[in-house]
Amino acid sequence: IHSCSKMRYKAAYWPSELLCPIRYKWVPFDIAKPLLDRKKYVKLSDYANAQNVESLTEEPRETLDMLSDDLDDGNSTNALIDRDAKVFDSDSEVSEGELYHETNDLASVPTDVGNILLGLAGARVRYKDFQADLDPHFRDHLEIRLLRYLKLVGLRLSERMVCSVI
Incomplete structure (x- = not known):
């Protein structure tokens, strides 16, 4: 915010937290x-999850550069599907512990993802219209992402916004 000329005025408000665009976690400003x-471009949530956050912010620039990841050219919230219908999450591989924690966080959210409007290769379809045709492993992974969405x-x-999958 403070480095963008159009957004600099917002830095004067000194927000309490910023949203990490990769993992959708709030990080103290x-x-x-x-x-x-x-x-x-840095993956803010990695620093917030680190045990010794104060020492991270004072480390040399080379270490910070090594720890932070540049965002890809594409939209990092999208899943990419190759020809074999395998899913590659552009965020990173997620451990079982993270999935368990994440699905527990989603307990208060309605679990019916069937009415989510998806954009697939230029077409708009409801998830429930093609859900049965998906590979079970892919379907489980996609449903976790749709629950997060x-x-x-x-x-x-x-139900009104288009969630871009490809």
Whole structure:
């Protein structure tokens, strides 16, 4: 925020937290600001999850550069599907522990992802219309991502906004 000329006025408000665009986790602005001063694109949630956050913000620039990942050219919230219908999550591989924790976080969210409007190769379809045709492993992975999406945008918007899959 503070390095963009159009957004600089928002830095004067000194927000309490910033949303990590990769993992959708809120990170205290006190942690995010020094990281964003050093590098334009960083995965903020990695620093917030680190056990010794204060020492991370004071490490040399080379270490911070090594720890932070540049965002890909594409939209990092999308899943990429190759010809064999295998799913590659552009965020990173997720451990079983993270999936368990994440699905527990989603307990308060409605679990019906069938009405989510998806954009697939230029077409708009409801997830329930092609859900049965998917590979079970792919379907489980996609449903976790759709639950995360549902948690972020809410039930009403998930039925109206197009969630881009490819």
